[in-house]
Amino acid sequence: MNPAALSxxxxxxxxxSKCYYCNFNSYAGMERLIPDYLREMEKELLLWKLFVREYSSQSSFHEEFQVETLYFGGGTPSLLQPEQIARFVEICREVSPAVALEITLEANPGTVQEKFFARTRCIGVNRLSLGAQSFNDGCLKLLGRIHSADESREAFRLARKSGFENINMDLIYALPGQTMPCWQNTLEEALRLHPEHLSLYSLTLEEGTPLAGTVKAGLLPLPDGDLAADMYLLAEEILAREGYIHYEISNWAVHGKECRHNLAYWKNTSYLGVGAGAHSLLFGHRFAGVSSPQEYAEKLSTLEHLPLSFSEMGEGRSHLDFVEGVNVEREMSDTVIMGLRLQEGIDFASFAGRFQRELLPAYRQEIEELVGLGLLDVDEKGIRLSVRGKLLGNEVFMRFLPPDSAGSALS
Ligand code: SF4
Known part of the structure; x- marks a missing residue:
């Protein structure tokens, strides 16, 4: 049996420092925790290696895995020393001897130098994701970013010079007070650098962030929903003209440079997240570690092995604080919801091959209603979001949630 791909x-x-809009699981001013955190994260990786081997031999899964993609995310993983990154790449190769095909590192343009890029490229990192966010210094200031537009250009140039041939750039639009010409200018500045991949996100004002507080206090205008939709459509038009493929709701790539790692999430296949608060889908379970880096390191330091049962792991006998079994209804629903994010949508034949159930009868009512509303397109091959459906994705996705989305019993 061929090993299954694992991301x-x-x-x-x-x-x-913490950006004003950010509610990711990231922390500023806690550098003192880094050595313990890295040591325990290495340990977590090795514990999972043992767990996977034993669980597949003892459970009904009998699955072997091959790590195909590796993704260093954060936070700011570009604060790591290249040697520390190399250590994780090396352990991953011990976990799965086949070389990972895609190794991505998220990099903040305010933290990188030429030497860093040259050394990370040498140790096998072959994809960079650069958090440029905007090419307008006023917007960067409003977001609380630590870098300027010039520093993003320079970081991109140095990455290219160091041999990176696969670079993503993250950009955010629909900022409070942002005008259409300002957004168009950011897009054009990004395109001048010819990144292979672009991730464009509409700003979400997250409760509790300084930016949401400023908007709530009336010191900045609320982003306008209609303008946000127009900014998205403008990006679609400009990027199509430049030859980018709009392969996922928020992601564009030149042919062959789609992010393989994220495709695993969208195709709802196995992935393992290591580190504080990282999420996983493995052996029919979704789970996540505790989110506090300190608690994470403390819990792992007392663990000698992972119990061979997900229910025990969820009951406090591990570093996990969330474990949920995925029953077949939930897996079908997740596969549809995540798959609809992709331009290719859901293919009838692949769905039937995976679940031994046909998509159309399983979701006939939902699909007919969404087609009627102009949010979904159907043809003989499968279903996918319409142009309008891409703008109203959440309206579509919620229709496919199972009546009880709490998952099934743990085992
Ligand atoms: S650099 Fe990224 S993870 Fe860190 S605070 Fe800013 S947005 Fe959040």
């Missing part, structure tokens, strides 16, 4: 995510939750 591995490594979470580094430390940042130099």
């Amino acid at each position: 591995l995510y490594i979470h580094f939750p430390f940042c130099l």
Whole structure:
């Protein structure tokens, strides 16, 4: 039996300062925790290696895995030393001897130098995700980013010079007070650098963040929903003209440079997240570690092995604080919801091959209603979001949630 592909995510939750819009599991001013955190994260990886081997031999899963993609996310993983990154790459190769095909590192343009790029490229990192966010210094200031537009350009140039041929750039639109010409300018500045991949996110004002507080206090205007939709449509138009493929709701790539790691999430296949608060889908379970880096390191330091039962892991006998069994209804629903994010949508034949159930009868009512509303397109191959459906994705996704989305019993 061929080993199943596994995507591995490594979470580094430390940042130099907290951006005003950010509610990710990331922390500023906690550098003192980094050595313990890294040591325990290495341990977690090795514990999972043993767990996977024993669980597959003892449970009904009998699954072998091959790590195909590796993703260093955060936080700001570009604060790591290249040697520390190399250590994780090396352990991953011990976990799965086949070389990971895609190794991505998220990099903050305010933290990187040429030497860093050259060394990370040498140790096998072959994809960079650069958090540029905007090419307008006023917007960067409003977001609380630690870098300027010039520093993003320079970081991109240095990454290219160091041999990176696969670079993503993250950009955020629909900022309070942002105008259409300002957004168009950011897009054009990004395109001048010719990144292989672009991730464009509409700003979400997250409760409790300084930016949401400023807007709530009336000191900044609320982002306008209609303008946000127009900004998205403008990006679609400009990027299509430049030859980018809009392969996922928020992601564009030149042919062949789609993010393989994120495709695993969207195709609802196995992934393992290592580090504080990192999420996983493995052996029919979804689970996540505790989110506090300190608690994470403390819990792991007392563990000698992971219990061979997910229910025991969820009952406090591990570093996990969330474990949920995924029954077949939930897996079908997740597969549809995540798959609809992709331009290709859900293919009838693949769905039937995976679940031994046909998509159309399983979700006939939902699909007919959504087609009637103009949010979904159907043809002989499968279903996918319409142009309008892409703008109203959440309206579509909620229709496919199972009546009881709490998952099934743990085992
Ligand atoms: S660098 Fe990224 S993770 Fe860190 S605070 Fe800013 S947005 Fe959040």
